[in-house]
Amino acid sequence: MNKDSNVFRFMQPKVSTMTQSDLQTTPLGSLMQQLGGKMVPFAGYEMPVQFAPGVRQEHLWTRQSCGLFDVSHMGQARLRGDDPAKALEQLVPGNMQGIPAHMQRYTLLLNADGGIMDDLMVSRPDEDGLMLVVNAAVKDEDYARISSGLAGSAILEPLEDRALIAVQGPKTAEIFAKFMPAACDMVFMQCGHFSLFGHDVIASRSGYTGEDGFEISLPAAHAEEIVREILGDDRVQPIGLGARDSLRLEVGLCLSGHDFTEKQTPIGAGLAWAVPKIRRKQANFPGAAKILQEVEASPSERRVGICPLGKAPAREGTEIALAGEIIGRVTSGGFGPTFGGPISMGYVRSDLAKTGTELELMIRGKAHPARVTAMPFVQQNYYRGTGV
């Protein structure tokens, strides 16, 4: 088999042993390993890519029961100051000042030109400024951008003594009704402090799988004991990063650094909804002139969902062609276990971004027919309240 493939690396323990000394571990790393997690380097951390059931079974389990993910490698931080929401708006296009108490919002950290450095969650779980959750791979860059960009107006404090888990799936609420009943009254994107097995935690009703569930920030010192309690319910299984990736791809969510980079603005990346009307009117975020011009005109390329018409998956880096001409590339792709076939997302020339457009995927030098497809590939299942 290909010696450059990820799989081959799993087969070469000596290689990973050499790099393991440089890798950080999360407060849940040793538990994940004890639970059978196959540990691989990811964003500078040793993380479980899968457990014994394998990516497909873990994916399906999350869609039908409840999966528990260690996402402690992600960056958790507080932003404090006289008006941290107003300060943060200097770097993001979201309506931060409009985040009510006990609510969370998705927004984008922009570079000076309006390019997307990262996506992040910003919430107001209490009176202690804002809480931020950023992606692991760009944590240091994000923190540097926020600290220097907001110098004098707000202070960023990374929270190094906390773990972060996601519990996701349709049975999550009924399971947590006994562990953390008050949290089950929340609807999608609400957040707050709760008691979980006697410990103060910050939970939001959110996640990155398209399913109902919570993301829960735990005190690192008690993270293992709390997770063991949760896993005591046999409807909950630990899930690796492999299934996390296929779950988020099926619901059309972006992987930072892949499905957008600093080369894209929120418009081309299909995230125009993350630039609300009030901020468009104010036009005071980085790259506002360029981004607002793209809203009117059109960016040169757009992010779209793509379904191969055959069975071969088109993975990241696959070129997208039309009549022999390269008109885009795949940024995420693989097999969707719930969808039941190969799925991809990527960028194509804006005039070819319309749903239904027939394209070709250049897989290993051969053109495979494909079609631009509306995302999500699999219906999202967020909890928006009983009345909805």
Place this chain on the structure above:
Amino acid sequence: MADLYFTEEHEWLLVDGDSAKIGITAYAAEQLGDIVFVELPDAGRTVQAQDEVAVVESVKTASEIFAPVSGEITGNNGALDDAPETVNDDAMGQGWFFTMKLSNKDELSTLMDQAAYDAFVAEL
């Protein structure tokens, strides 16, 4: 009387005279995880040892399969088109990939037998 050979790339060859049936080992299939697509070589193609001849895609990743020996492809396992998961279920049997006519049987001397392969995997 057929002989079983193995490569360090986790392929098996069942050799009978100058014909061979080729697949990946159960160990490889387990490492790859759930297999969702296999691209197989067409009959009639002439290949050299170490030429890329097939691709196996799992939920996780794509891996190339190299010709373990030189010769001509004589057939492939079309049943894998509709049921690629057969490779996970029965890697050494129903999950075979393709058949070859060997052009140089001396190449077999560079491969491992079952005992040597088992020892090789035990070291991984």
